[in-house]
Amino acid sequence: MPLALVDCNNFYVSCERVFNPKLEAKPVVVLSNNDGCVVSRSNEVKALGLKMAEPWFKLEKLSKQHGIIAYSSNYALYGDLSARVMSILSTFSPRQEIYSIDECFLDLSGFDPQSLMAYGQTIRQTVKRNVGIPVCVGIADTKTLAKLANHCAKKELSGNDGVCDFGQMDKVEGRALFAGIPVKEVWGVGPNISRKLLNMGIKTVEDLRTTSADKIRSQFSVVLSRTVNELNGTPCIELEDAGTPRQQIMVSRSFGAAVTELEELIESIAYYTTGAAEKLRHDGSVATSLCVYIRTNQFTEAEAKYQQSIVVPLSQPTDDTMKLVSAACHGLKTIYRRGFRYKKSGVLLMGLQARKTIQPTLFDDPAKQARSASMIRTMDAINKKMGSGSLTLAASGTQCRWAMRRESKSPNYTTDWKELLAVG
DNA sequence: TCTGGGGTCCTAGGACCC
């Protein structure tokens, strides 16, 4: 039952480098929405000690000093390259779980255990050759161990050029390796749990592995006790097949500039709800309620603070953009207060269920519903063909003063004819 | 202008009902 975790190295930075080879060997970062935080760092930047999610404006001096090159995030580019990487990886196993934009699990059961190291190398070389993105491969019997093996491959702890297979390690070797890795590197152990573990004297992966799962369960939660079992080779987290639907869908953004007027908040909420509804239909789900929230800047001390959210039940489960937008705007109007400078808004679709399970009600008008569904399908098709956002509801507005800042975005090399890479 | 991301799931605890 071995499985592999394939993870792209410094994914967003690597995407930028594919189309701009001059960035190779230079310190490069990619920033989050609004050019807020550092979300991807090249190895050169990691070596400078720059942390993940650090606010960019605080790094101005350091970045000048070391000539760090910063890019705004270009999700159209990263999403497209991700799809190419995932498609190639899917050919290496009958079962693939895409875990995030830059990593996936592959089921390797049935393969010759002795050949997996070589197979891992083939995977790396194929992705590098066909897309230009470097990846590392971790192989083990559980998801948590595969994540850890991937960590070892990335840090070159196992000495095997981008691939690490715990199956090729004997017990003594494995224990020594685990005893040298801080417990915070384990998947599922964040800063909080890590602190509490340290207080209990559990410092390394090996310490955690040898702690009784029952003790962990009573002091923490069933989630972390699963982690302990997984570290011991007992799978507790199943491989999820493609199409396992999400339980909630969130779309939220900070604004490029503070917003005070209800009309502008409505535009942002309509826009985010439209995006959330597209994800919802992509999953084949319907929502039974939604939550709208708005907030002022949480960091500026001097400003008046306000944050509020409201849950709006839907009269019946739906995936109809117009019904969702209308419900979200209705909710927004009840929580909006004049006189605040808003910095962020968001929409959360909740109570998701499969569209095919919903019960029609007495008051349904099938003809009307068919018309509505057909219009939504047309909108989705146009947006897929012409690019996301080509066709939106008028409620989303056209000015978008609230839209995010992206001052140093690279071109959409692969998704926009006008921005193709020019050679020569 | 004036800088601080976005998304998902789990758990604990309260309300309510039988």
Next chain:
DNA sequence: TCTGGGGTCCTAGGACCC
């Protein structure tokens, strides 16, 4: 009048991940 157990549903907040 007070005391029970046990289940479900909901919400808020915590924690994690990338």
